[in-house]
Amino acid sequence: MTDEDRAAYRKRRMAELLAEAEADVTRTRAAKQEPATEAGPVVEVKRSKWLTNLVGIIILLALSFVLIATSMTIGRFTGHDFADARRTGTATVEQCERRGPISLDGFGYYDQCTVTIAWNNGPSSRVLIDKPGFFKGEKPGDTLQIGEHTGSRGSIGYSRPELPDRGWVTAIGIALWIIGALPLMAVLFYLREIFRDLIRRQT
Structure with a gap:
């Protein structure tokens, strides 16, 4: 092998090494850019x-809310047993205020009234009764028996x-209330797990 052949071989070998080095650099840059290109889909998924x-x-x-409000609405169709009242009297309606139609007390309108009660065995008293379903459309001046x-x-x-x-109305209302509380408990449990996960990440 002459000196010219050796020089030509060295040049070819140097060119091959440079090409391999450039290929390595290109692959390294591509590998570094891959996570950045994949970050978009990951963020979108999250x-x-x-x-x-x-x-x-x-x-x-x-x-x-719908289930619990429904249970409260059903509760308007039952009340205390009048025969078990510790005292009874006659109530005179003074003024009423319309409430509803959607509230924590259920669905539909109901009246909240201030009444003066003349008890059969004691002095009169003036009270505000806000139990939904208690009043049946009474107007100021109307009277009703009350216990x-x-x-x-x-x-x-x-x-x-x-x-x-x-x-039986009370039983249905309680059953609906319990069923309605289950989704709320599930949400509270889920939020608690999220907060715990955030605390673990910060520690």
């Missing part, structure tokens, strides 16, 4: 999952003969 979870939470909360009941922790309730105690 955003889509977050929106799906948010919609699910809203649906569960709406379902819980007074004591509840737990000193609470006071009222009854009237037209709104008797219906145990």
Whole structure:
């Protein structure tokens, strides 16, 4: 092999090495750029999952509200047993305020009235009765029979003969309330897990 052949071989070998080095650099740059190109789809997937979870939470909360409000509405068709009242009297309606149609007390309108009660065995009293379904469209000046009941922790309730105690109505209302509380509990459990996950990531 002559000196010219050796020089030509060295040039070819140098060119091959340079080509390999350039190829390595190109592959390295491409590998570094791959995560950046894949970040877009990952972000979109996370955003889509977050929106799906948010919609699910809203649906569960709406379902819980509808069921609980329905149970409260059913509760308007039952009351204390008038025969069990500790005292009875005659109530005169002074003024009423219309409430509803959608509230934590259920669906539909109901009246909240201030009445003066002349008890059969005691002095008169003036009270505000806001139990949904208690009044049946009475106007100021109308009178009605009323009974007074004591509840737990000193609470006071009222009854009237037209709104008797219906145990089966109470049972249906309680069952719906319990069913309505389940979606709410699921949402609270889910949010608790999210907060726990955030705390773990920060520690």
